[in-house]
Amino acid sequence: MTKKMLTNIFAEITHACKEKNHPYRYFYMSSCGLNGHIRQRTMVLRDVIDGQFLQVYTDRRSKKMTHINEHNEVSLLFFNPDTLTQITMVAYVEIEKDKDELQKKWETIPDFVKSDYVVSDIPGTIIQHPDQTQYNDHSGNFTILYFIPEKIEILQIKRPNNIRASYEKTNFGWEGVYITP
Template sequence: MEESFFKVIKAELINGTVKKRHPFRYFSLATLSQGVPRQRTVVLRKMTTDLSLIVYTDTRSQKVMDIKNNPEVSALFYHPKKLMQITIIGEAQFVTDKQVVQQHWSSISNTSRRDYITTLAPGTSIKQPDAVDYNAQDYNFTVLQIVPNRIEYLQLKRPNHLRIAYTKKNTSWKGQFMVP
């Protein structure tokens, strides 16, 4: 029975990559920064066959520094109409294959590329919003792959909420019902 809910998780995550208005398109990614949790919203760009999540970020961002110090991350997805929450715990890895990174870079629009060509790093203070300079010759684009090792599914419903934790053993997933 747990397998049917696992299929739902996969389908919803895939929808988040292909449907621009799907609630899973944007999710919260949490890292640890000097022992303090930091959360930010990121865009789900792709999901691989092993359920790894692909996101893009600026190489100079705080999340990159956080992941270099501690690659354990948490991703939180919420579907308000279905009252469904999915939490993914895993390890963030930097994609280092230059050809793969270039393929991802080529797949994004010129408008979106502006996010990765600012002369100053994200989070740098500026005098006004229009004071951002760009350098198209020098992009700071990083592809992150979040490799899950635990996935929790929570379905809010009556008469009983439903919660299942899936843990990865080698290449397979095992589900266990939990008290919601």
């Protein structure tokens, strides 16, 4: 039963990355650098590879990359307000290193999405006005991250009983148990 819950969640997340308005298409990623400061931000889920690795795009100059390079474990949070379901994940991060793969993906991205990754100044630089944002004409700062979940918790708020399940990745696949909400 817990296994089915996890299978359903992965199926829904996989569906969500192709559905513009699905609540799981946007999720929150928390990271922690060497100094112990925590940052969190919204991300767009771009794909789910092999049914379990979450793919996102980012700018390699952003603060999250500093954090990931210092400590490559992150916490992810998804929330569906329609079903009152919360999913949290502890995940390791892999950064795409293959230049051909990055270029191949870049060529499939619509121009309006590309503009998010071609800002001239490093993300977080002070500017006079948003209209003064300058753009590069190359894809050099675009990169792809893969989140590899190691632990997952699902909490569904419902009557008469809230449901909470906890999963760990083992050598035999995902092992899950119900836990008190």
